[in-house]
Amino acid sequence: MHDNARCHTALIVRDYLQEVGIPVMRWPARSPDLNPIEHLWDELKRRVRARDPAPTTLQDLQDAVVAEWDNIPQETVVTLIRSMRERMEAVIRARGGNTTF
Numbered sequence: 001m002h003d004n005a006r007c008h009t010a011l012i013v014r015d016y017l018q019e020v021g022i023p024v025m026r027w028p029a030r031s032p033d034l035n036p037i038e039h040l041w042d043e044l045k046r047r048v049r050a051r052d053p054a055p056t057t058l059q060d061l062q063d064a065v066v067a068e069w070d071n072i073p074q075e076t077v078v079t080l081i082r083s084m085r086e087r088m089e090a091v092i093r094a095r096g097g098n099t100t101f
Contacts, residue, residue, distance in 0.1 A: 004027055034087055036077075040072070
């Protein structure tokens with residue numbers, strides 16, 4: 001599952017996925033709202049940006065990302081997954097456009 005970013009829809013990528021037998025879900029043209037990992041990435045970014053002191057080196061950043069990823073409660077992931085039906089319905093109502101969900 002991926003959005004319609006150019007790197008995902010390039011002919012070479014589509015050919016490769018077809019060649020190795022990886023099915024690709026149809027995706028609304030302008031909506032990232034169906035991919036729960038995007039919302040998890042947002043949560044991770046907020047947590048890393050809120051750190052005090054902020055990471056100042058690449059190693060500090062890597063350590064912060066790993067630590068914050070480990071600190072995201074499993075319930076957050078479960079909530080995102082359980083929200084998928086409502087997210088899909090919102091995208092349908094928005095005719096494939098972005099939602100406020």
